[in-house]
Amino acid sequence: MLDFLNRIRKPVSIPISKKRLYSFFILLAGILLGTISKMLDETASNFLPPLLENLDLGNFFSRMGIWIFLAVLISVCSKAPFRAAANVFLFFSGMVGSYYLYTVFVAGFFPKSYMMIWIVLTCISPLMAFLCWYAKGNGIISIVISASIFMFMSRQAFVFGFWYFDIRNILEFILWTGTIFVLYQSPKQIAKVVILGILMFLLVSPFHLFWGWL
Template structure:
């Protein structure tokens, strides 16, 4: 099994010090983004500078797209599947922990049901991260993983129907382009990923993923 996975993508060696610094920076980034997203939740948009109000960052950070994208980037650019699992878990632990600590201690309420969803997402994030790590590899397995990632981001960015098509959020449209850039390895590979991903998008159009959060 290990030999098979190594044919898809081989882990890179890096010094322990660099690993620790990278992991610590990801944890800190998670904590900071958790606080920022909660602050944006609690401040009325018309109190923000006009540029931030127009970007609608509060709604952007309350949706799954940006967190899926960041998790994919963290997992794919980690040096090994194990480091990918650790880094992604700590990112979500920092983000979810700081978000709900701020919610309880500063905002003064306790949204238990919604919090449990994010705790569950944090718990399973290491396993999903290991899978995502192999998206940067070679062969049909990597293309399949990349296509599923692309499908998830496409669900966030666009709404489809028999007679309609629309962009859900402009910032998630930027994430859609950024995802293509992150997944890109060659023209042939990215055409396959986009084609399969769009097919999966249409096939899953009526399915609610992540408890309707997508």
């Protein structure tokens, strides 16, 4: 099994000191972004500078797109699949922990059900990060993983119906574009990823529309 995975993408060894340093900064980034996200939630948009108000950052950070993108970025830039799993777990732990500590001790309320959703997502994030690490590998498995990521980001960036197709948010469209650059390895590879990802997006969307009608 290890040989099979190494043929898809081979891990790179780095010194323990660098592992600890990278992990520390990833945890710190999660804590900072979680705190900033909650502060934006608690700040009325008309109190923000006009540019930030127009970008609607509070709503942007409350959606999944930015967190999926950052998790994928951390995963594929890690040197090994287990490092990807550990790094993404640290990032989400820092983000979710700081967000809800701010919610409880500063904002003064305790959204238990919503918090449990994010705790579950944090717990499963190492497995997803482990899989995402192989998106930058070789062969059909990497193509399928990359296309699945691209499909999820497309679902976040675009709103799709029977008679319409539109961009949800300009920032999420930028993330969608950034995903292409993150997953890029060669023109042929990214063409396969985009085509397969769009096909998956179109196949999944009718089920979403069907459930929305019920």
